[in-house]
Amino acid sequence: MPMDINCDMGESFGAFRVGNDQEILRYVTSINIACGFHAGDPMIMRQTVRHAITNNVKIGAHPGYPDLQGFGRRNMEFTPEEIYNMMIYQVGALKAFVDIEGGELHHVKPHGALYNQSANDAVKAQAVIDAVYDLGPNLILYCLSGSLIAKMAKDKGLAVYEEAFSDRNYNDDGTLVSRSFDNALIEGEDAMLEHVSRIILSNEVMTVQNKVIKLNAQTLCIHGDGGHALEFAKKISKLNK
Incomplete structure (x- = not known):
């Protein structure tokens, strides 16, 4: 069975443009839309929702830290209440656009530093999980394979x-x-294809320390802001059939 292929999208804002969103939509099965804190703005959010619905691609919210200058990739420290509230604020805004366009919010995937910091920090993880659960217990949480947050979220239901x-x-x-x-x-394309083939066919990766480790992955991410994102998406789509 093909794996879900997701891509981070809607990361343009104002006059600043990122990625080839409309082209990439043809090759992925789900997307994660920036919600305005690390990237994105109301115009881009609604536009990306519309394009996703037209292409029959599952829609996810991609909330991050309030860090436009660092594209949400700088570690920050917030209280659990602050993390919870910024999640509710961002996902709620995107869900409003999804609702008025007649779509359905499928999942939530934290962005950047929020994603990485909450992966194995129980306090931050709980704040993220509680926010997603309260927004809708039927929402799916996208998170790092093998992480603490994955286990905690499953325990929450x-x-x-x-x-x-x-x-x-x-x-x-x-x-x-x-x-x-x-x-x-x-x-490099060859290195990417070898890496992705391992994931899709065997659910494993080769680490930078030259060790093969097992993963339990149901979705594979392509970063939409990457310089090779469109080419990678095309190749991965063919590989994943």
């Missing part, structure tokens, strides 16, 4: 898609290599 990444390298413990390191990203 949320449906979970554990996620692998098509364009990111891994450490032996299953975490992503930090973007502060030169080897964080997989940028």
Whole structure:
């Protein structure tokens, strides 16, 4: 059975443009739409929702830290209440656009530093989980494969898609290599295809320490802001049939 292929989208705002969203939509099965904190704005949010519905692609919210300058990728410290409230605020805004366009919100995937910091921090994870559950217990949480948040969300009763990444390298413990390191990203097509083939066919990855580790992934992410995102999406779509 083909794996769900998701892509982060709607990350343009104002005069600033990111990615090839409309083209990539043809090759993915779900998307995660920026909600205005790390990227995106009301015009882009509604436009992206419309395009997703037209292409019959599942819609997810992609809430992040309030960090436009750092694209939501800088670690920040907030209280659990602050994390909960910023999740409700962002997902609620996107859901309003989905509702008025006649669509359905399928999932929530935290963005960037919020995603990584909540993956294995029980306090932050609980704030994220509680927000998603209160927004709708039928929503699916997209989160890092093998992470603490995945286990906690399942214990809460949320449906979970554990996620692998098509364009990111891994450490032996299953975490992503930090973007502060030169080897964080997989940028060559051949290397990407080898990496993705392992994930799709065997649910495993080769780490940067040259160790094969198992994953339990139901969805595979393509970063829409990546320089090779469209080309990767085309290749992955063919590989995933």
